[in-house]
Amino acid sequence: MAVTLYTGGCRSGKSNLALEMAREVSESVCFIATCVPQDDEMHLRVKKHQQERPSSWRLIEEPLNLAGAISAVDRKNFPVVLVDCLTLWICNLMCAENDPLGCENQMAIEAEKIIDSARQYGGDVIFVSNEVGMGIMPVNAMSRNYADLAGRCNQVIAKGADKVIFVSCGIGIKLK
Numbered sequence: 001m002a003v004t005l006y007t008g009g010c011r012s013g014k015s016n017l018a019l020e021m022a023r024e025v026s027e028s029v030c031f032i033a034t035c036v037p038q039d040d041e042m043h044l045r046v047k048k049h050q051q052e053r054p055s056s057w058r059l060i061e062e063p064l065n066l067a068g069a070i071s072a073v074d075r076k077n078f079p080v081v082l083v084d085c086l087t088l089w090i091c092n093l094m095c096a097e098n099d100p101l102g103c104e105n106q107m108a109i110e111a112e113k114i115i116d117s118a119r120q121y122g123g124d125v126i127f128v129s130n131e132v133g134m135g136i137m138p139v140n141a142m143s144r145n146y147a148d149l150a151g152r153c154n155q156v157i158a159k160g161a162d163k164v165i166f167v168s169c170g171i172g173i174k175l176k
Contacts, residue, residue, distance in 0.1 A: 003118045004163040005127045006172070007154055009134065013170030015084055018128045020098040022082045025124050030058045030078035032069050032157070034089040067113040070121055086129035086157065089149040090149050094142075102145070103151040111153045115160035129154050131166070156157055 004021065006014040022029045031053060037043045058078055062069035066089055073081050083089075093101035093110065101107060118125035133151045138144045158164045164176040 001122055002162040003115070003122060003125045003127070003160060004165065005129060005154070005157050005161045006165045006167055007129045007131045007158075008167035009131060012167045014128050014130075015049065015168040016052070016163075016170070017165065017172050018082055018084065018126050018168055022080050022126055023054075023126075026078075026080045027054075027056065028058075028078050029054075029080045030060060030073045032060045032062055032066065032073075032083045032093060034066070034083070034085060036063045036065055036088075036092060063089065064096060066112075067117040070114065070117040070125065073121060073123075073158060075121055075123045078124065081118075081121065081123065082126045082128075084128040086127055086153055087132065087150050090146065090153055094146060096151065099122055101149065104148055107149045107152045108156050111156035112160075115157060118160075127157055128160070129157065 006018045008014040032044075033049075035042065035046055037046050058073075060069050060073070066083060070081055070083070090101070090107070101110065109169075130150065131154065132147050138147050159176065161176065163174070165172040166175050167173070
């Protein structure tokens with residue numbers, strides 16, 4: 001049992017490496033997707049991601065309650081859970097109609113719930129998340145808040161993970 005975090009910039013190859021790791025561990029994988037497509041371009045991205053993974057994998061689409069989704073997976077049938085991705089989940093939480101997420105302390109609590117669920121699950125859990133804090137300072141308050149929340153989430157997940165892999169140019173660099 002291990003918790004692994006793949007992080008890196010957009011289009012860095014982190015999802016591909018996470019898929020490879022999941023395939024290496026088991027043929028029975030539960031894929032938890034957090035994306036809620038809002039436009040045609042995002043629908044195309046989702047379709048491309050769906051084509052990249054085996055059709056035999058179980059799919060759970062969960063935009064908000066990741067801890068609950070992880071807890072609901074039957075470890076005997078699915079020894080691996082792959083969550084893609086945490087940064088879209090954060091966006092979903094920020095835009096939630098009921099009680100939107102707004103501060104780093106709330107984010108830390110939500111990320112701790114996810115780590116706790118991953119540990120209680122007892123199998124391998126692989127998280128994918130964008131590293132958004134390596135670029136320029138965002139221009140507006142909402143974008144800065146998003147970067148802060150993503151940074152806090154990644155810190156909490158990385159601290160609780162057994163392995164952390166930073167991905168750049170399709171190459172994974174082991175951080176932990």
